[in-house]
Amino acid sequence: MTRALVCMSHSPLLHHTDPPAETKAAFEAAFARARAFVHDFVASPLGLYTR
8 A cells, every 4th residue: 555644734824924035935835736646646546545
């Protein structure tokens, strides 16, 4: 069985700060890569997902 684990830490201040544009872009890119990985894994024939 193929498994994957995606973990992410957060800060309660994440949406209450104004970081530099390149820092914000780096965070958004990392989140997008994580979302894409999970989407692709769940959508794959091996990534069976049940609730």
